[in-house]
Amino acid sequence: MSDRGPVEAADALAAGSPAAEDPAAAGEGPAAVGPAAEALAAEALALDAADPLAALRERFVLDPATVYLDGNSLGALPKAVEARLADVVSREWGRLRIRSWEESGWWTMPERVGELVAPLIGAGPGQVVVSDSTSVNLLKALVGAVRIAREQAPDRGELLVDAATFPTDGYIAESAARLTGCTVRAVPPEEVPAALGPRTAAVLLNHVDYRTGELRALPALTSAAHAAGALAVWDLCHSAGALPVDLDAHGVDFAVGCTYKFLNGGPGSPAFLYVRGALQDRFDSPLPGWNSHADPFAMAPDYTPASGAVRGRVGTPDILSMAALETSLGVWDGVGIRDVRAKSLALTDFFLRCVAAHAGGGAVGVRSLTPAEHARRGSQVALLCDPPEQAEAVMKELIARGVVGDFRRPGVLRFGFTPLYTSYRDAERAARVLGEVIGGAR
Ligand SMILES: Cc1ncc(COP(=O)(O)O)c(C=O)c1O
Numbered sequence: 001m002s003d004r005g006p007v008e009a010a011d012a013l014a015a016g017s018p019a020a021e022d023p024a025a026a027g028e029g030p031a032a033v034g035p036a037a038e039a040l041a042a043e044a045l046a047l048d049a050a051d052p053l054a055a056l057r058e059r060f061v062l063d064p065a066t067v068y069l070d071g072n073s074l075g076a077l078p079k080a081v082e083a084r085l086a087d088v089v090s091r092e093w094g095r096l097r098i099r100s101w102e103e104s105g106w107w108t109m110p111e112r113v114g115e116l117v118a119p120l121i122g123a124g125p126g127q128v129v130v131s132d133s134t135s136v137n138l139l140k141a142l143v144g145a146v147r148i149a150r151e152q153a154p155d156r157g158e159l160l161v162d163a164a165t166f167p168t169d170g171y172i173a174e175s176a177a178r179l180t181g182c183t184v185r186a187v188p189p190e191e192v193p194a195a196l197g198p199r200t201a202a203v204l205l206n207h208v209d210y211r212t213g214e215l216r217a218l219p220a221l222t223s224a225a226h227a228a229g230a231l232a233v234w235d236l237c238h239s240a241g242a243l244p245v246d247l248d249a250h251g252v253d254f255a256v257g258c259t260y261k262f263l264n265g266g267p268g269s270p271a272f273l274y275v276r277g278a279l280q281d282r283f284d285s286p287l288p289g290w291n292s293h294a295d296p297f298a299m300a301p302d303y304t305p306a307s308g309a310v311r312g313r314v315g316t317p318d319i320l321s322m323a324a325l326e327t328s329l330g331v332w333d334g335v336g337i338r339d340v341r342a343k344s345l346a347l348t349d350f351f352l353r354c355v356a357a358h359a360g361g362g363a364v365g366v367r368s369l370t371p372a373e374h375a376r377r378g379s380q381v382a383l384l385c386d387p388p389e390q391a392e393a394v395m396k397e398l399i400a401r402g403v404v405g406d407f408r409r410p411g412v413l414r415f416g417f418t419p420l421y422t423s424y425r426d427a428e429r430a431a432r433v434l435g436e437v438i439g440g441a442r
């Protein structure tokens with residue numbers, strides 16, 4: 001992207017977007033005023049009144065003056081976290097001190113919290129560990145996948161990587177390739193099936209594109225990788241907690257994801273690593289720290305890997321962040337990920353309709369890069385500004401008016417929808433204020 005100007009880069013983004021030509025998903029025509037605007041506001045009220053998940057909003061700290069649509073970058077704070085952290089600090093650390101590794105269950109937290117994440121990503125017990133960052137887990141997963149692929153076929157020497165990937169995945173894939181003697185080939189996800197071959201060791205894909213919000217076909221792409229004898233590694237940062245992933249059902253080999261977005265774990269909360277049960281004994285981590293040793297307190301000079309999910313650990317876990325995440329995951333009690341998905345789609349559908357009604361006719365145009373088809377949509381809406389150079393200023397003004405999304409180069413306004421706390425009124429207000437901001441630019 002760096003060698004292109006914002007307009008060229010925006011054209012490339014829009015050209016690759018399946019929704020770019022969809023008028024229903026674009027702000028075209030004059031902005032809605034009067035009865036049309038009132039009808040959308042009334043509809044939002046009715047949708048909120050009928051929303052079975054509406055009460056969950058009470059579990060979060062939210063500011064009524066703000067519409068928070070940035071939960072795909074940093075999830076909102078669940079109310080229960082403050083008291084938990086105060087207790088961890090004052091009692092577990094302050095009074096119990098070293099005893100807490102055992103008495104407060106600190107030592108086993110990575111596996112225990114992994115078990116709380118597991119049902120949300122369709123993983124049975126014993127396959128998910130919470131540890132380190134997504135970037136670090138990507139290295140473990142990629143090197144681990146290549147090593148397994150090469151057990152049977154030592155000449156598999158290529159890593160296929162999503163060409164539109166979030167940058168850290170690409171950087172880590174390059175390093176994983178250098179460590180294993182592989183080469184990296186960047187491929188648009190839809191071209192992965194044709195690019196797979198007898199030399200492919202592993203494929204790394206983002207489940208949801210962080211800029212466009214496009215949801216990739218995880219089942220089909222995983223099957224295609226397997227048919228070619230390669231392993232499938234998925235980055236679930238923008239899907240975990242937003243939609244069903246069903247890792248076990250689709251036979252995914254490795255998956256990673258962060259917990260501070262739709263899982264609301266807090267800034268920098270530790271990420272998760274999934275290693276399919278059938279592969280765990282063959283998982284040879286490139287970061288075999290003492291926490292993943294079969295008997296860490298033996299302090300043995302030689303490394304013997306632990307069995308199960310524990311093998312994905314490295315060093316001492318970050319207890320404060322992990323405790324915040326553990327308590328945050330409590331907001332999912334009694335909540336089904338399929339219900340969350342249904343609300344996410346309804347919210348983004350409604351927001352796109354409101355944008356189409358409110359955000360037309362200004363000096364700055366917007367069109368959705370996010371696929372209109374439900375099967376290809378994550379839980380965000382990405383609007384490309386025309387001209388793209390205006391996007392940053394538009395987002396700044398939106399934030400000043402209490403609508404918090406974010407801006408991504410070259411000209412994308414991103415709005416994340418977290419069904420646990422986002423209301424239809426939020427969606428309507430965000431689109432209405434966007435219309436005012438764009439209209440104000442006339
Ligand atoms: C798709 C994706 N992968 C990886 C990351 C990076 O994760 P981390 O900074 O926690 O390593 C992010 C977000 O920052 C992301 O959106």
Ligand SMILES: Nc1c(O)cccc1C(=O)C[C@H](N)C(=O)O
Pocket residue numbers: 072073074210237
């Ligand atoms: N991890 C972040 C951070 O430390 C600061 C600001 C933003 C982030 C993000 O998570 C960005 C996010 N992954 C994205 O999709 O753009």
